[in-house]
Amino acid sequence: xxxxxxxxxxxxxxxxxxxxxxxxxxxxxxxxxxxxxxxxxxxxxxxxxxxxxxxxxxxxxxxxxxxxxxxxxxxxxxxxxxxxxxxxxxxxxxxxxxxxxxxxxxxxxxxxxxxxxxxxxxxxxxxxxxxxxxxxxxxxxxxxxxxxxxxxxxxxxxxxxxxxxxxxxxxxxxxxxxxxxxxxxxxxxxxxxxxxxxxxxxxxxxxxxxxxxxxxxxxxxxxxxxxxxxxxxxxxxxxxxxxxxxxxxxxxxxxx
Amino acid sequence: xxxxxxxxxxxxxxxxxxxxxxxxxxxxxxxxxxxxxxxxxxxxxxxxxxxxxxxxxxxxxxxxxxx
Numbered sequence: 200x201x202x203x204x205x206x207x208x209x210x211x212x213x214x215x216x217x218x219x220x221x222x223x224x225x226x227x228x229x230x231x232x233x234x235x236x237x238x239x240x241x242x243x244x245x246x247x248x249x250x251x252x253x254x255x256x257x258x259x260x261x262x263x264x265x266x267x268x269x270x271x272x273x274x275x276x277x278x279x280x281x282x283x284x285x286x287x288x289x290x291x292x293x294x295x296x297x298x299x300x301x302x303x304x305x306x307x308x309x310x311x312x313x314x315x316x317x318x319x320x321x322x323x324x325x326x327x328x329x330x331x332x333x334x335x336x337x338x339x340x341x342x343x344x345x346x347x348x349x350x351x352x353x354x355x356x357x358x359x360x361x362x363x364x365x366x367x368x369x370x371x372x373x374x375x376x377x378x379x380x381x382x383x384x385x386x387x388x389x390x391x392x393x394x395x396x397x398x399x400x401x402x403x404x405x406x407x408x409x410x411x412x413x414x415x416x417x418x419x420x421x422x423x424x425x426x427x428x429x430x431x432x433x434x435x436x437x438x439x440x441x442x443x444x445x446x447x448x449x450x451x452x453x454x455x
Numbered sequence: 456x457x458x459x460x461x462x463x464x465x466x467x468x469x470x471x472x473x474x475x476x477x478x479x480x481x482x483x484x485x486x487x488x489x490x491x492x493x494x495x496x497x498x499x500x501x502x503x504x505x506x507x508x509x510x511x512x513x514x515x516x517x518x519x520x521x522x
Contacts, residue, residue: 215522225520240521243461243514244488246481255487255518268521280496284516287489287496355522382522404522 201400203377204325204346206264206293208235211394212424213266213379215404219413222257228407228417229258238266238295238402241281265291266327272298275314282319294319295349295381295402296328305355309336313343320344329381334369337378347376349402352393353383356405360389364396371397387416387423394427395435458511467507474505477513488517 201208213236219225229237237258245251267285272278275298282294296315300308312328313336319326325346330336332350340348350370353359360383361367371378377399384390384403393401401424410416457466460477471480474492478484490497491514492505507513 215520217520217522219520238522239518241489241516242519244483244486244517246460246483246515249481249483249486253487253517254520265518267518270521283496284489284491285518287498288487288518289499290487402522 201377203327203379204293206325208264208400210235210421210424211400211428212390212420213238213381213400213402214407214417215402216254217404217408219408222252222254224413225254225408226257227414230417231414232407232417232421234421235262235264236266236402237263238268238404239285240268240270241285242271260290264293266293266295267291268295268297268329269315270297270299272315273311274298274308275311275318278311278315279318279322282315282324283322286324292323293325293327296326306331306351309333312336313339316340316345317343327379332363332366332370334366334373337370337374341374341376345376347379347399348374349379349381351382352380352389355382356409357383358385358406358409359383360385361392361396364392367393367398368396387419390420390423391427391430394424395430397431398427400424456507456509458507458509458513460513461515471507473503473507474513475502477507478502478515481515483515486517488515490515 201211210233212234214232214234215238269278269281278298298308298311299305316326316328327347328340328345329349337348352361379400380393380398381402384406390401407413407416
């Protein structure tokens with residue numbers, strides 16, 4: 200079980216809800232992923248066309264824990280406001296702090312992220328900050344009361360996978376709150392790798408929504424996260440420089 | 456009375472007296488939405504108590520897809 204604050208999840212895969220080809224494919228993908236946590240953004244409603252459908256109307260909302268993000272916020276103040284708006288829906292008290300500090304790389308602003316985390320913890324939120332893969336910052340976020348830390352594997356939507364496994368491993372080894380690898384995952388191998396390294400969960404969006412077949416990829420990600428976790432729990436063999444035979448060397452009759 | 460909704464000016468009739476009335480007027484009553492009235496975030500039960508006045512600023516937001 201994955202425990203984040205007072206929440207417990209069987210699935211260690213958190214799924215984003217952005218940029219799917221259509222709602223039907225999205226719903227099928229969400230089903231196949233067996234995720235229990237869906238991320239959302241908070242945006243102005245188009246009040247002149249209320250007939251526009253919303254994904255929330257397509258799913259059984261009670262089956263999922265909502266993890267709204269604060270995307271769009273440029274500083275802690277805006278992030279806190281978005282988190283409070285999301286909470287006013289009455290559907291969630293979890294929030295993914297996402298404060299972008301660089302428009303080109305979409306990397307997070309560490310100082311504002313830390314500030315927002317402190318404020319939102321004080322307000323009683325369950326706080327999961329999206330952070331760069333910096334172990335010092337991860338520790339400070341934990342000290343600030345973050346209920347999990349979510350380091351990026353590589354830039355958002357880039358699909359580059361884990362570009363700095365060493366940095367990520369520092370965070371995983373030293374964190375005493377769950378580490379959920381967020382952003383940059385491109386393939387099931389990336390998700391399995393993160394889990395095998397000991398990450399507690401994976402949050403991804405584009406890797407599924409942008410896949411050739413999002414439904415099949417959602418299922419693949421489910422298995423990848425499970426396989427990676429099982430592999431981590433089982434404990435992999437150490438790497439050696441030379442071969443070690445798997446078949447016994449004694450009792451060979453062939454050729455004698 | 457003229458108010459600003461989601462950044463756009465909106466002329467509303469006299470009978471729209473509070474936020475709940477505005478939601479009904481815009482035919483959004485069945486939508487999962489969140490309201491900020493003059494920078495004050497409202498809980499649903501407050502919609503009927505939040506009286507509208509000329510020049511008020513209202514934000515109507517909702518959840519959309521995001522990662």
